[in-house]
Amino acid sequence: MQWKHKDLLDTKELSKEEIASLLDKAEQFYTLNRNPIKKSDILKGKTVVLFFAEASTRTKTSFDMAGKRLSADTFAIGSSGSSMSKGENLKDTGLTLQAMQPDCIVIRDSSSGAAQYLAKNLDCSVVNAGDGWHAHPTQALLDAYSLKKVWNNSLDAFKGKTVLIMGDIQHSRVARSNRHLLQKLGVNIRVVAPSTLLPKDVKTWGVDVFTEMQDAIKDVDAVICLRMQFERQQAGLIPSIHDYVSRYCLTHKLLSLAKENAVVLHPGPMNRGIEIASSLADSGQSLILNQVEAGVAVRMAVLSSLILRSK
Numbered sequence: 001m002q003w004k005h006k007d008l009l010d011t012k013e014l015s016k017e018e019i020a021s022l023l024d025k026a027e028q029f030y031t032l033n034r035n036p037i038k039k040s041d042i043l044k045g046k047t048v049v050l051f052f053a054e055a056s057t058r059t060k061t062s063f064d065m066a067g068k069r070l071s072a073d074t075f076a077i078g079s080s081g082s083s084m085s086k087g088e089n090l091k092d093t094g095l096t097l098q099a100m101q102p103d104c105i106v107i108r109d110s111s112s113g114a115a116q117y118l119a120k121n122l123d124c125s126v127v128n129a130g131d132g133w134h135a136h137p138t139q140a141l142l143d144a145y146s147l148k149k150v151w152n153n154s155l156d157a158f159k160g161k162t163v164l165i166m167g168d169i170q171h172s173r174v175a176r177s178n179r180h181l182l183q184k185l186g187v188n189i190r191v192v193a194p195s196t197l198l199p200k201d202v203k204t205w206g207v208d209v210f211t212e213m214q215d216a217i218k219d220v221d222a223v224i225c226l227r228m229q230f231e232r233q234q235a236g237l238i239p240s241i242h243d244y245v246s247r248y249c250l251t252h253k254l255l256s257l258a259k260e261n262a263v264v265l266h267p268g269p270m271n272r273g274i275e276i277a278s279s280l281a282d283s284g285q286s287l288i289l290n291q292v293e294a295g296v297a298v299r300m301a302v303l304s305s306l307i308l309r310s311k
């Protein structure tokens with residue numbers, strides 16, 4: 001497939017065929033990443049800038065690794081070590097980086113719309129590595145890749161499956177990007193959270209909305225647990241952590257209400273014992289580390305598709 005997008009800003013903009021193409025490519029890189037020599041030279045001579053103005057372990061490291069495994073030169077900057085700490089704005093920072101002739105800028109920022117804004121102002125490719133509550137497209141792609149691996153390695157198997165997204169939906173870019181992507185693949189989506197952690201527009205999402213875990217989890221095929229994003233929350237959205245844990249923490253007992261072979265995902269970082277029981281996170285039903293491994297392959301697929309697209 002000829003890739004046509006300059007940027008990857010959200011899963012909303014991807015067709016089912018484009019999702020399939022990225023996941024097929026990722027499959028090849030997944031195999032490469034398990035070889036003793038994990039190197040391809042397809043991005044030799046290309047440059048990728050990692051501009052992470054918000055903390056990250058998984059996304060930043062895996063984009064860096066993805067670029068390097070494809071032989072691109074990668075450079076990382078963050079807001080604290082950059083001239084943004086002296087007041088330079090996002091547009092000028094982007095134009096400054098672009099003047100150094102990178103092929104792609106990967107951006108994470110706490111403001112929703114930051115990646116879109118940069119993409120509009122720059123000629124090089126921009127990949128959204130998470131912007132505020134808005135979108136985290138590569139997370140949704142790697143989640144789909146991880147599910148595909150356990151669902152007959154086929155996107156056709158997604159049709160008619162039911163996925164529950166649980167927890168702090170309101171502050172979650174992962175929930176939003178997963179919702180767009182999984183709906184394109186024919187998945188029925190349920191969300192569950194205290195009503196104070198549900199987005200105001202959730203009724204327009206085309207999902208089934210629950211406030212009680214016991215009802216929401218019944219017969220689902222997979223559960224995506226979300227982190228309680230205390231750093232983005234106003235005070236008073238839940239009565240207490242104790243109350244939240246007693247009603248929403250995903251336990252083996254709650255998961256027993258799902259389908260027998262249901263799997264559990266979490267984008268990380270996890271609050272063990274808050275949104276997910278620690279023993280469940282480490283169990284055979286958890287895909288959490290599979291997701292991390294998939295992240296490198298998926299980001300290799302994204303970088304190569306964008307940078308090598310025909311212009």
Ligand code: CP
Nearest residue numbers: 056057058059267268
């Ligand atoms: N899932 C995710 O985005 O993790 P990081 O914040 O560690 O990148």
